[in-house]
Amino acid sequence: MGGRGSLARQLLVWQLVVVVALLCAVGVLSVVQAGANFRTTEGRRMLSVAEDVAATAGVRVSLADPLRHYALAPFATSAQSLSGASYVIITRADRVILTSPDPRQIGEPLEMGGSTASRGRSWVGELAGATVAHVPVIGDRGEVLGVVAAGQRASGFWEGVLDSPDNALRLLGVALVIGVAGSLLLARRVKNQTLGLEPHEITALVEYREALLHGIKEGVVALDPQQRITLANDHARALLRLPPDAVGRSVEDLDLDERLRDVLTGRATGADQLVLGEGRVLTLNRMPLDVHGAVVTLRDRTELMTLQDELDANRHATDTLRAQAHEFRNRLHTIAGLVELGEYDEVRGFINRINTAQGQWRTEVGSRIADPAVAALLIAKSSLAAERGIGLRMDPDSALGHVDDVLSTDLVTVLGNLVDNALDASGERGWIEVSVRVVADEVRVVVRDSGPGVAPELAEEVFRHGFTTKAAEQGQRGLGLALTRQTCLRRGGSVQVHNENGAVFTARLPLEVAV
Numbered sequence: 001m002g003g004r005g006s007l008a009r010q011l012l013v014w015q016l017v018v019v020v021a022l023l024c025a026v027g028v029l030s031v032v033q034a035g036a037n038f039r040t041t042e043g044r045r046m047l048s049v050a051e052d053v054a055a056t057a058g059v060r061v062s063l064a065d066p067l068r069h070y071a072l073a074p075f076a077t078s079a080q081s082l083s084g085a086s087y088v089i090i091t092r093a094d095r096v097i098l099t100s101p102d103p104r105q106i107g108e109p110l111e112m113g114g115s116t117a118s119r120g121r122s123w124v125g126e127l128a129g130a131t132v133a134h135v136p137v138i139g140d141r142g143e144v145l146g147v148v149a150a151g152q153r154a155s156g157f158w159e160g161v162l163d164s165p166d167n168a169l170r171l172l173g174v175a176l177v178i179g180v181a182g183s184l185l186l187a188r189r190v191k192n193q194t195l196g197l198e199p200h201e202i203t204a205l206v207e208y209r210e211a212l213l214h215g216i217k218e219g220v221v222a223l224d225p226q227q228r229i230t231l232a233n234d235h236a237r238a239l240l241r242l243p244p245d246a247v248g249r250s251v252e253d254l255d256l257d258e259r260l261r262d263v264l265t266g267r268a269t270g271a272d273q274l275v276l277g278e279g280r281v282l283t284l285n286r287m288p289l290d291v292h293g294a295v296v297t298l299r300d301r302t303e304l305m306t307l308q309d310e311l312d313a314n315r316h317a318t319d320t321l322r323a324q325a326h327e328f329r330n331r332l333h334t335i336a337g338l339v340e341l342g343e344y345d346e347v348r349g350f351i352n353r354i355n356t357a358q359g360q361w362r363t364e365v366g367s368r369i370a371d372p373a374v375a376a377l378l379i380a381k382s383s384l385a386a387e388r389g390i391g392l393r394m395d396p397d398s399a400l401g402h403v404d405d406v407l408s409t410d411l412v413t414v415l416g417n418l419v420d421n422a423l424d425a426s427g428e429r430g431w432i433e434v435s436v437r438v439v440a441d442e443v444r445v446v447v448r449d450s451g452p453g454v455a456p457e458l459a460e461e462v463f464r465h466g467f468t469t470k471a472a473e474q475g476q477r478g479l480g481l482a483l484t485r486q487t488c489l490r491r492g493g494s495v496q497v498h499n500e501n502g503a504v505f506t507a508r509l510p511l512e513v514a515v
Contacts, residue, residue, distance in 0.1 A: 015186060019179030026175075039131050042152040043124040046133035049083040050150040051122070054135040059090065063098075063137055063145040073099040079150070086130060089149040090137075093118070098146070110149060117147045129154060219282075219298030225291065227251045227265050239282060239298050260284075264296055274301075276486045322387075368398045369436060373408045374415060378434065381419050389428040392419075395435035400443065407509065410487050411436070411443065414495070414507050417480035418447040425451030425503060438511070442493065445507040453499035463495060 053059055059075050062068040072090045076099045080088040089100045095109045095118065115123040117134035124133045132151040139145045213220055219236030223229055228250050232242055246254060251264050260275045262268035263284045275282045283299045331350075338347045361382050369375040378394070385392040403411070415436065422432045426449045435446040463485040484507060488495045493508040 015183030016180060019176065019183065023176055023179070038154055039126070042131040042154075043133065045083065046085060046131060046150040046152055047122060047124050047135070049079055049085055049088065050133045050135035050148045053079045053088060053090070053150070054137045054148040059148070060137055060139060060145060063090070063092065064139060069098050076100075076148075083150070084152075085150050086153040087149075087151050089151075091147045091149070093144050093146055095147065110147065115147075117149075118144060120144055127151070219300075221264065221296045221298070222293065223251065223264065223296070224293040227293075229254075230293070236298055239280065239300060266294060274482075276482050364394055368394060368400065370401045371403055371408050371411070373412050374400060374436065377412055377416055377419075381416075381423075385423060385432065388423060389430075390423060390426050391429075391431040393431065393433050395433055395437075395446070398434070398436050400436045400438065403443070403511070406513070407443070407491075407511065410491060410509055411445070413487050414484050414509065415445055415447070417484045418445065418505050418507065420480060421505070422447050422449035422451070422503070425449050427451070441512070442508050442510045445505075445509070447505045448500070448502060450502045453503045454497050456499075463497075 053075055056075055059072060062071045062075075076088040076090050079085070080101065087101045089097055089105070089110060091097050091110045095112060097105050097108055097110050100106055111127055112118065112134070113125060113127050113132075115125070115134040117123050117136045120136050120138065122133070122135045124131070126132070130151040130153040132149060135148045135150075136144045137146045137148060213231075213233040216233075217235060219239045220231070220233045221229060221236045221240075222231035228248060229242075229246050230248075232240075232246055236242070237246070240256065240260070242254070251261055256264075257275065259268070263273045263275060263286060266286055266288065269286075271285055273284045273286075275284055281301045281304075283301050284296055286294055286296045288294045334350060335347055338344075338350065362379060365375050365378050369378065378392075382392045400411075415434070419432065419434065426432060430450040432450075433446075433448040435444070435448075437444055463481055485495050488507050488509060491513050492510050495505065495507040497503055497505050
């Protein structure tokens with residue numbers, strides 16, 4: 001039975017070894033039990049035989065008269081024949097054997113062991129592998145005339161097995177047949193459950209799996225049907241910040257984002273589900289495994305999304321420049337036409353109006369927003385809104401002084417995503433109103449639009465789910481809202497939406513990051 005032997009064959013052989021060992025143990029136990037019963041039963045029977053011989057008057061008379069010792073043999077032989085004992089021996093009071101089935105023993109002392117017969121008391125015990133009973137022969141005056149010894153030799157182990165009752169042997173045979181049949185069925189079932197793989201193949205698969213799980217740069221999480229984590233490789237633990245005792249615990253018991261729970265448990269379906277958490281953008285794919293649960297793979301798309309954000313920023317800058325170029329080209333065409341017509345006064349008036357319109361928005365933003373990054377963002381978004389035919393205005397109560405670099409970056413992220421969302425939601429000739437001001441110890445950003453608003457039942461979904469089906473069709477709008485929420489929560493703030501002649505998004509960012 002080599003190490004590369006068939007799994008079914010190995011199981012069959014080992015099962016047969018176990019069955020045979022059990023049957024042997026049962027057989028030995030039966031023989032030992034039979035031996036104990038033999039000693040008890042035969043001890044009593046031999047005691048009865050010896051007592052019968054010792055109580056015979058002819059035996060007492062023959063022992064009392066040395067000249068009649070020759071008459072003892074018939075009594076012993078008759079008792080042995082009738083009882084089936086191995087031997088019946090009669091001795092004098094000094095233990096010298098007078099009659100025995102073995103002539104060589106006559107005249108020799110009888111082995112007494114721990115017998116009490118010489119002291120006038122009967123005794124039953126084991127001597128030389130036989131069950132022996134010693135009974136004293138008592139004279140008329142109470143003296144011990146001699147000893148009658150009746151013995152029955154016990155059969156050997158194999159003789160005991162062969163001499164066992166037929167029913168016992170038959171039962172052992174039936175048990176052997178059942179054990180063999182059960183072993184065959186078990187071997188076949190195990191082979192089916194292991195998909196026909198042999199032990200060395202299973203070992204190789206386990207080694208490959210361990211190397212694969214810990215070698216790949218993707219996270220892998222396995223869950224059972226009760227949504228308990230049964231496996232999580234190193235990369236998954238790092239991406240999800242799982243505790244050391246995560247294996248064996250339910251997903252619902254872990255401190256995970258609700259969106260992440262939805263994807264892991266299958267409540268959120270679809271390929272390449274995006275989840276935001278702990279400053280990372282993760283892509284999750286869940287594969288159900290029939291009755292065994294599911295396997296979820298995770299990929300870190302943070303760097304890719306960072307590059308995408310940079311590309312979006314460049315795209316927005318390009319769109320802004322294109323919008324301005326388009327606007328300047330139209331204005332230059334208008335000026336050139338007026339010059340050809342000789343309307344020089346009209347040219348001066350047109351140029352003054354342009355300067356006044358552009359300068360008014362810059363002046364309004366500059367007077368209310370002191371942070372350069374936020375001000376530049378609003379000025380750039382105005383050109384993009386103008387190209388789409390959307391009016392962008394600022395709430396008169398807006399006021400923002402200089403803030404630290406971290407808060408400035410967060411404000412650009414939040415305000416930029418909310419304005420982009422409003423531009424997508426507002427149709428042509430729509431409007432957007434922006435309010436940025438400091439209230440108590442937080443910066444409050446409010447963006448209103450003239451779009452259709454957000455359905456009340458989706459007021460939280462637009463932030464929690466991030467990349468929805470609508471987002472997939474229209475770009476990264478949903479992801480932008482999710483990033484806005486993540487930025488606010490990271491600082492200890494919040495973001496909400498309600499409807500008031502359109503959607504009203506309100507973001508709160510504390511001046512100091514919550515610890």
